[in-house]
Structure formats: structure tokens, C-alpha cells
Amino acid sequence: MQHSWLTPKAAVRAVGEHGHGAFALAPIAAGEVVAAFGGWVVTAAQLDDFDPDRVSRSIQIHDELYLLATEEPEPGDLINHSCDPNCGLLGETVLVAREDVAAGDELTFDYGTCDGSPYDEFDCACGAPRCRGRVTGDDWRDRELQVRHNGWFSPYLARRIAAQHGRRGAAPL
Numbered sequence: 001m002q003h004s005w006l007t008p009k010a011a012v013r014a015v016g017e018h019g020h021g022a023f024a025l026a027p028i029a030a031g032e033v034v035a036a037f038g039g040w041v042v043t044a045a046q047l048d049d050f051d052p053d054r055v056s057r058s059i060q061i062h063d064e065l066y067l068l069a070t071e072e073p074e075p076g077d078l079i080n081h082s083c084d085p086n087c088g089l090l091g092e093t094v095l096v097a098r099e100d101v102a103a104g105d106e107l108t109f110d111y112g113t114c115d116g117s118p119y120d121e122f123d124c125a126c127g128a129p130r131c132r133g134r135v136t137g138d139d140w141r142d143r144e145l146q147v148r149h150n151g152w153f154s155p156y157l158a159r160r161i162a163a164q165h166g167r168r169g170a171a172p173l
Contacts, residue, residue, distance in 0.1 A: 003038035004069070004076025010034060010107055012075045018125060020073070021080045021106045028101040034087055035076045035095040035107070039067040047119055056120050061092040062156045063116065081135055082108035084128035088152030089113055098152065112139030114154040 006012070009028050015021040028034060037059050044064045047055055057069035057077040069077050079087065079095065087109040088098045095109055111120070118137040130148075132139065139145055140157045141164070153161060 002074050004074045005036040006075035007034045012078045020078045024101045024103050024105050026103050028097045030097050030099050032097050037093045039069050042066050042068045060115050079107050081111040082126040083131045085109040089154050092154050111135050113149050113152050116157050
């Protein structure tokens with residue numbers, strides 16, 4: 001039984017020194033679900049008890065809660081980061097295409113739209129023209145990133161952003 005899901009319109013393949021990534025096998029329409037993340041809910045303190053590779057495939061779902069990935073990678077866990085992504089979060093655990101994705105394109109999302117703590121920071125190698133160079137748990141604080149990814153943040157981060165700007169709830173910018 002798999003704990004995460006990847007659309008049958010995509011498959012995982014090697015991406016050289018960066019491990020693996022998910023690539024569209026057929027066109028994927030904007031708004032179409034491409035992945036759903038699963039696993040076990042753990043606290044920030046519990047993350048320290050797990051292998052760094054497993055933690056890097058996990059996703060933060062609330063201020064101090066994380067969805068811990070399985071021991072072995074699953075296809076849905078292998079969607080890479082990009083500072084200029086073609087997919088985005090719909091809630092905490094579902095990933096949808098932000099735009100039409102052509103067959104052959106890699107599926108990516110910006111980890112800064114779900115990470116609000118330093119549990120999985122890394123130097124970015126996405127190669128996008130607007131690459132930040134480093135992905136951190138504080139990226140969500142950047143105003144330009146907030147505007148560019150407005151509507152694509154995990155709900156807990158959307159609430160943080162709204163509070164930062166003196167608004168209640170997760171109101172758009």
C-alpha cells in the first residue's frame with residue numbers, strides 16, 4: 001500500500017546528481033491534481049529521530065506538525081523544488097498543476113510555500129531565472145514570494161502571511 005500518490009500521467013525518473021523527479025507522460029491541465037502526500041503525523045521534536053533523507057521527503061503541514069514520508073521513497077514524494085514551479089499546493093497535502101504542463105516537463109513546486117521552519121533547508125539548484133539560491137524555512141516571509149505564490153501557500157502559512165499584513169484568516173494579498 002502506498003501512502004502518497006502520483007498521477008498516472010507522470011512517472012519518476014533519474015535527474016542526474018539531484019536524484020529523481022516526476023515528469024509528465026501526457027499533458028496535464030491547469031488545476032488537475034498531480035500528487036497527494038501521505039505519511040505519519042509527527043512533531044518537530046520527533047523529526048530529529050529520523051533519517052535525513054526521509055525527513056527531506058516529508059512536508060510541513062502546520063506550525064509544529066509534519067507529514068513524515070515512508071522509509072522508502074514513493075513516486076508522490078519525488079516532486080522536486082523549483083523557485084519557478086508549475087505545480088502548487090491545494091491545502092496541506094494535495095498538489096495541483098498551476099498551469100498547463102506539457103508531456104516531458106518535470107513537475108515541480110516551491111517548497112517555500114509549505115516550509116515554515118528550518119527542518120529541510122538546502123542550496124537550490126533549480127536553475128530558474130528567479131532562483132533564490134537557497135531554500136529556507138523563512139522564505140514565506142519574502143514579500144515578492146508572497147505575491148508570486150499568492151493562493152498557493154499551505155493554509156497555516158497563508159494565515160501567517162495574513163497576520164504579517166494585519167489581516168485575519170488567509171485572505172489574499
